Amino acid sequence: MTTSSTSDTIAVLGLGPMGSAIARAIADSGGHVRAWNRTPRTFETVPAAGTIEIVDSPAxxxxxxxxxxxxxxxxxxxxxxxxxxAGAVGDAVVVNASTGTPIETVESAERAAQLGLRYVTAAVMVPTSMIGTEHSFVLYAGRDEDIGVTDRLQAALGGVSDVVGNDHAVPPALDLAMLDIYFAGMYAFLHSAALVGAHGIDATRYLPYAEGIVETLRGTLPGLTTAIEGRSYDGGEARLDMCLAFLDHIVTTSTDVGLDPGLARLVRDASSRAMTRWPADTDWDVVAEEMLSSISRRSESAV
Ligand SMILES: NC(=O)c1ccc[n+]([C@@H]2O[C@H](COP(=O)([O-])OP(=O)(O)OC[C@H]3O[C@@H](n4cnc5c(N)ncnc54)[C@H](OP(=O)(O)O)[C@@H]3O)[C@@H](O)[C@H]2O)c1
Structure with a gap:
């Protein structure tokens, strides 16, 4: 197969839902995309501008x-x-937007360096529908001279491009940290909706209350940040013993209606363990100490 080449061609390898959305956004912004997918794929509609050419191999x-x-x-x-x-890419910059763990992304970057590639790690933080819109959000890590070549890609994807330095672990660490909150939050919402549902409150009636507490949570994060950075837990606003009582009520109420207490039990148990080590009037934020200590112990044993 022959390929039409222009100096501003962007190759897209992988045409699953996200790769296809990215290829289309690049083409819609007027770019020329040369794409490959392991299983042959076609685009049902032509892009608004630009072109998408499908070829048979990554090379x-x-x-x-x-x-x-x-x-x-x-x-x-x-x-x-x-x-x-690797043998065909020459001086082009390779951006890897496939999701991985921080260890995996660092290992992939090291292998790319061994192969002599110019290499950038990216983490796409939004669903496909937001690619190419003002709501897009992508994290990038790599050397400045390589990131500089991604300008056209960043512009085509739209929204926010956050360049976080040259540590390839940072995009997936931030990506997975945000997903940690997101999935826990979605699970907590489903759990709490089931809990109120068991008391005759339907999800639509419950929704504004759930949205209100999410706003409260948002306002709580800066204080938690100060506490864990200073490792000081004496703000006096939410005592460990008081929070443990709330958590016990959630666990009991869940169990009363036949619902597994789930996350509430996990948080209650962490709070109970903290109560064995810290005074009852310590801020509930001290629950973080167990996590911080286990990471410190692991780092020390790794040295
Ligand atoms: N979809 C989203 O909303 C979203 C959001 C953020 C990040 N992401 C990330 O974007 C990446 C792609 O996601 P996706 O939504 O497009 O769907 P996906 O199901 O995660 O990936 C599908 C793509 O991976 C290809 N693939 C799988 N194994 C392969 C292999 N061994 N060699 C070559 N290609 C292989 C598939 O090729 P075949 O068609 O041949 O199977 C297809 O192109 C993932 O890492 C995902 O976590 C996705």
């Missing part, structure tokens, strides 16, 4: 491209793609 896709974006399931998959394109 063909990256030919003469100035920028290469990889967006596949995980880092096991992206490493196969990187090995397949």
């Amino acid at each position: 063909l896709a990256v030919e003469s491209a100035e920028l290469v974006l990889i967006c596949v399931r995980d880092h096991a998959a992206s490493r196969e793609v990187v090995e397949a394109l």
